[in-house]
Amino acid sequence: MGVRKDGTVVFSISRLPVNFYTFASLFLNRLKCTNALYLDGTISAFDVPGAKDTVPHSFGPMFGLVEKVKNQ
Secondary structure, three states: OEEEOOOOEEOOOOOOOOOHHHHHHHHHHHOOEEEEOOOOOOOOOOOOOOOOOOOOOOOOOOOOOOOOOOOO
């Protein structure tokens, strides 16, 4: 997920294996996003301190759209 200078949000997904450098280059050079997040989906884990994790979990990112309201 990347953000362009004009505030446009861009999402990209790879269906084939890709290295981090290539994926980052896509956002910077082709999609013109100066800021981006790498939402890996497999490396990150859900951690609850003190809880024993006996079942593998499948979590994905969630996104929300918030509109800024001007003061009236």
